[in-house]
Amino acid sequence: MNLFRRLFARLEIDERLLGMLISLVVIWIGFHIASDGKFITPRNLYNLGNQTASVAVMAIGMVMVIIVRHIDLSVGSMLGVTAMVMGVVQATLLPPLLGYGHPAIWIITVLAGILCGALLGGLNGYIIGYLGVPSFVVTLGGLLIWRGCAWWVTYGQTVAPLDQTFTLLGGGVYGTLRETGSWIAAGIAIAIIVWAAQRQRRQRIRFGFPIRPVWAEAVVVGTTCLFVLAFAATMIAYEMPEVAARRLAEEMGWAIPEAGLHLAEGIAIPVLIVVVLAVAGSILLNNMRFGRYVFAMGGNPEAANLAGIDIRRMTFWVFVLMGALCGIAAVIASARLQSAGNSIGTNDELKTIAAVVIGGASLAGGSGTIIGAIIGAVVIQSLQSGMSLLGFDASLQNIVTGLVLVVAVYVDMLYQRRRGV
Template sequence: MELQKQLQNEKAAPEGKPSLWSSLFGKMDVRAYTMVGALVLIWVLFGLLDPTFLTARNLSNLFTQMSVTSILAIGMVLVIVAGHIDLSVGSIVGLTGGVAAILSNWMGLPAIVVILGTLAAGAILGMLQGWLVAYKMIPAFIVTLGGMMVFRGALMGVTNSMTIPVSDSVLALLGNAYFAQGFGIIIAVLAIGLIVWSTLKKRRSRQKYGFEVAPLGVDIIKVAALSLLVVLFVFVMNAYKGIPFPIIFVIVLAAIFYFLSTKTTFGRHIYAIGGNIEAARLSGINIRRKTMMIFLLSGLLASIAAIVLTSRLASATITAGNMAEMDAIAACVIGGTSLMGGAGTVLGALIGALVMTSLDNGMSLMGMESFWQYVVKGSILVFAVWLDISGRRKGAK
């Protein structure tokens, strides 16, 4: 079998050089391409069923709507990769959003104090749960399920089950402001420059250490495709009001956590823990500290999502963040994160979040009953998990 596979590879790539197909797709996550294709089909389908779906205004609203799910999914990726689950992030969004509204409305504190207080609250709640999971050996499912109920109850208690308005002008900008068109153009130029620079740096690095390098034409195609996506995104956003402020949160956090998960020792340790916890322990990784840290980061990101959501709604409600944890988990799984641990990417989670939000947005525009949204999203989640399990079984054979 091994000899047969080797001969097939040699036919596909004569003289040791990678073929065009393998260079473009061979080393990439096929599941990610599948999700991108599914996203395109969803957009085309809803665009045909409702012409308003693909308008600049609706797409701008769609990207704004996905910001909360995206931020939660970024944190959830690390939790799931490490072999755990966090069912409490939706309730943390609600509770920390209530804290932000109380600090701003009832106590009259300045916006910077409100933001720092909200972030601190989210980090503390996440760290507490991480401590119970890591040091008291309570399963994450039980800890975060209890946290989901406790935090939701605490929200009802501290707010007296009332909606608390938020009128601070600075806080209002965080979830509702748009950047000027010129800023979008600058972002596009910088993004394209970064794509070109990173591609060239990767080629030089691989050449320096004697690794296989894809044909230059393949990298040019990839750079051109990514650059085109950046230009289209900025063009569409500028056609309405400009880039929504919440999307900048998502982009910055995605960049930070992409770097954290792929370029740091901490990130490599998280994947090692999720891949084989016993091997990680024997290699000297401090599993308890890393576990507590990922839950702290998850809580911190939930508080950031709370600030964005509270700002968008201009109020804190007892239903804020309800079922948000399910959307975040679904976004991760749809984007290729394995519930078995050890596999998953931030980019995949963002694609999953965009898929989930597109379904919500499209079905809402069509006037479909809300129960259909749950049916469709739940079915897609089960299908994504089935794909993951099927892929692992095939790989094990």
């Protein structure tokens, strides 16, 4: 055991993060065996990525909310009302002004969704930060208010069909990078990983901080790059259904070979969105003043206030960011369903909070990582997808999710005690 701890220390591997990854692998293998080899397949993993994306996006913001010792129970309802607003914008308001299928419709719709989410989040942040109302009360009220508003936007009517370009943002059959785009994206990701590792190493040497041995650096960076390549190869291994491939060939004017078309799906656009937001969020949280203020507020609000940090303004902007991410999540969720109904996003607040807690964030505030939150979201969706694949009903899925959440909080308590916190 001491040998492994020394090895992890040299590699600078987070034990909790490694534990989550091992748990995820165990879950996948268990469901793969129980489903007679249907879980760990390119098709199921492709669908798993699409299904996880909207919750993962909201988990990025929820990490920051929980780090500053708050909670947001309204994210699912904000997603719902924002999705309904975007549905009306692209299906009712813009077509008469711009014409059906206009290329600007999806852009304006996405911007409207992000703005709507940011305004709702800002309202939460103002009441919590400047008026001093507890976040639990404010966001619990928001959960009820915004869910009701989602119904009033169209009086309960589902908005469909949505703009064709907009629906690509939800993944599906056509919302992917295809084979070439996926390899290019993987190459860019590997280049960024190598560059970031070199930059971090130079910075540590410059300021006299300890650095990993060269072999440890090579192991960490190499393993990460291999994971990126394996992920891209798995997504490319999933072929587009024949009917969809023929329809695409007809639209593009391609000749259809006698042996049939074999088009790779590749990395889905929602997954790409999650990756980009995760990288941006990690830079914001770990490399910028905003992130330092967030951790300072979560660690000791009184000390942060005495140090000159405007607690109220920071709280406001954390919730604005949370709302904007709800808007992006609403884009992904409604685009994936190719419609906007007033029930969209129901219970997503519970999945989001569970993902963040399972990902290692402490409800006491002061600690949490974006990569952990995303892994937590994958764990939650893997449990639900696996149970659905085995034919379990929704009630049992909720029971298991709740048990996993309780266990995760208990494990966090044990970890904090072990560290003497």
